[in-house]
Amino acid sequence: MEKFYYEIPSINRKEEAIAYIKEFYEFKSDIHGTGGLQRFLDNYEGWLDKLQEDYKRIANEEKVPARTYFLIRSSDNRIIGMINIRLALNEKLKKFGGHIGYSIRPTERGKGYNKINLYLGLKVCQEYKIDKVLMDADKDNPASWKTMEALGGVNVREFFDEENSHCIVKDYEINVNESIKNNSNIYEQMIEQLDL
């Protein structure tokens, strides 16, 4: 069975992280959960500084504190996915965006990897005492909302979002402790280590 873990981005993965983003462009895929890495392809070190600022930030109406992780597959030490976890929400994020954005690289999709990504993300939320995670997904992105549903997400609202996505958006809530309790039998065996 494949095993996974989160890694805090460092200079060690510079080339690989840039290649991760380039793969999204190659496959013309939406990019999410990267902490803005796609805007720093020629300034990776600047992105690492930005992640530190993200982490230390005091929440305000414009920005909130957040952590970004690489999802690493142990067997080949490869970046498989990324996740951006907002540790607090402002009014804007409560309405759109929620706590978590994520992605799996295009060549590794459809293997259930985003479910382990979200499970690990919920473990981070538990660590930061976030009891209820709010998430949303475009209705035409079933791989995203089915991930949430697989982890016990409850679809609390569906609406046409005129401001941001300009499409139908599904809002979800996940009870963090309950989700971890109900899914630990599946996912704990897939975790290599939990070093947050």
Ligand SMILES: CC(C)(COP(=O)(O)OP(=O)(O)OC[C@H]1O[C@@H](n2cnc3c(N)ncnc32)[C@H](O)[C@@H]1OP(=O)(O)O)[C@@H](O)C(=O)NCCC(=O)NCCS
């Ligand atoms: C959304 C994304 C992270 C899903 O990653 P993934 O590793 O392919 O997802 P998984 O394989 O873990 O599948 C999760 C669920 O979605 C389903 N699924 C996967 N791909 C699907 C597809 N193309 N169409 C419909 N359902 C799909 C799976 O069957 C699974 O549901 P199940 O447990 O009920 O069977 C990936 O498509 C991605 O990175 N997209 C671009 C970024 C993005 O849109 N992020 C979400 C917005 S923040």
